[in-house]
Amino acid sequence: MQQELLRVEGLRTVFQTSSGLVRAVDGVDLSVARGRTLGIVGESGCGKSMLSLSIMRLVPQPGRTVDGKVLLEGRNLLDIPTGDMRQVRGGQIAMIFQEPMTSLNPVHTVGRQIVEAMKVHSPKDSAAALKEQAIAALKRVRIPSPERRFDEYPHQLSGGMRQRVMIAMALACRPRLLIADEPTTALDVTVQAQILDLLRELQAETGMSIILITHDLGVVAEMADDVAVMYAGKVVERTSARALFEDPQHPYTLGLLGSVPRLDEDRDRLLAIEGAVPPPFAFPDGCRFNPRCPFAIARCRTEMPPLRLVEDGHEVACHRAPIEKALAMESAA
Structure with missing residues (x-):
């Protein structure tokens, strides 16, 4: 069972x-x-x-x-x-929504959005530590060059990449x-x-x-x-x-x-x-x-x-x- x-x-x-x-x-x-x-x-x-x-x-x-x-x-x-x-x-409990382009904020970088999600559950971590964890989350979902992608906006990514970002954001807090x-x-x-x-x-x-x-x-x-x-x-x-x-x-x-x-x-x-x-x-x-x-x-x-x-x-x-x-x-x- x-x-x-x-x-x-x-x-x-x-x-x-x-x-x-x-x-x-x-x-x-x-x-x-x-x-x-x-x-x-x-x-x-x-x-x-x-x-x-x-x-x-x-x-x-x-x-x-x-x-x-x-x-x-x-x-x-x-x-x-x-x-x-x-x-x-x-x-x-985390959730991946249907359409990543409408779920991600178009005026913020994907890295900032992942960091914001992590801040809620790790408020005492420094900005540098949160950035490092966010880049690690991007790397975990097999996004190439995660350090560069961290500073890009959703419209600069393909549909598959945006979905990976959503997965990274959802799984950032395990x-x-x-x-x-x-x-x-x-x-x-x-x-x-x-x-x-x-x-x-x-x-x-x-x-x-x-x-x-x-x-x-x-x-x-x-x-x-x-x-x-x-x-x-x-x-x-x-x-x-x-x-x-x-x-x-x-x-x-x-x-x-x-x-x-x-x-x-x-x-x-x-x-x-x-x-x-x-x-x-x-x-x-x-x-x-x-x-x-x-x-x-x-x-x-x-x-x-x-x-x-x-x-x-x-x-x-x-x-x-x-x-x-x-x-x-x-x-x-």
């Missing part, structure tokens, strides 16, 4: 809008073990990024977390004072958990592979845990030990990465995997999930995936399925899971 670092229980984050109450994160449960990578996957708009912001207590107004717990080594981060939470951010929100978005495949390799190397070096948020199942297959699939603000399937790819159980997961080309299959057309993710202020009754689900039955349209154990270590929020068994029973009948 892996020792648990972070546990999220019943987390709910909502936004009050003119269109109604937006349930961006709606009763999410998940956990991250020490030294392991949890992949969170799903379509755009399913709540992945808002989940990460809720964990960090960075939900923008008018959003607010209304229920649940975020337990870091048993300590509920939702209950601690704001000043203590500032020490947690960066010191114990956090125990790194949340990486779409860390390879807008990067070409070569740079993407380099960034993923870098995260793996740094994880092996520091022993940190990673929450990897992505819509790319290839990245999940390469990086994740465990996977949580999100749809319409909820976790609909949770298991190991191996089990997810070998034996997916939720119809939504089946659709995601069916839409990805595979070298070991000869298919003229890829599968597609009909329809779109429902707006968060107008979720359907029952299972939120039921309007798009080819296996939906009457019960799916009226009753929300709970996340339940269908196999050892494999949880699914579906009335019909395991799907193959349900279809076989119907065929026999």
Whole structure:
């Protein structure tokens, strides 16, 4: 058994809008073990990024977390004072945001921005010591000529370099958990592979845990030990990465995997999930995936399925899971 670092229980984050109450994160449960990578996957708009912001207590107004717990080594981060939470951010949990060009300040050098992040957690260190540590952080993420890059501005760096700077900033204070929100978005495949390799190397070096948020199942297959699939603000399937790819159980997961080309299959057309993710202020009754689900039955349209154990270590929020068994029973009948 892996020792648990972070546990999220019943987390709910909502936004009050003119269109109604937006349930961006709606009763999410998940956990991250020490030294392991949890992949969170799903379509755009399913709540992945808002989940990460809720964990960090960075939900923008008018959003607010209304229920649940975020337990870091048993300590509920939702209950601690704001000043203590500032020490947690960066010191114990760090985050890489989606787009480094908008996350980095364009009017300050990258070195100054790394130093500012380190000052919060090392206020007694001298300016020279902080600069030395920042250059070492740049060197750790394989940025060439780190002494020169320290004095450059974000626009002078490539997309891959800016992402490395974000990683250096996140890891400067040696956090125990790194949340990486779409860390390879807008990067070409070569740079993407380099960034993923870098995260793996740094994880092996520091022993940190990673929450990897992505819509790319290839990245999940390469990086994740465990996977949580999100749809319409909820976790609909949770298991190991191996089990997810070998034996997916939720119809939504089946659709995601069916839409990805595979070298070991000869298919003229890829599968597609009909329809779109429902707006968060107008979720359907029952299972939120039921309007798009080819296996939906009457019960799916009226009753929300709970996340339940269908196999050892494999949880699914579906009335019909395991799907193959349900279809076989119907065929026999």
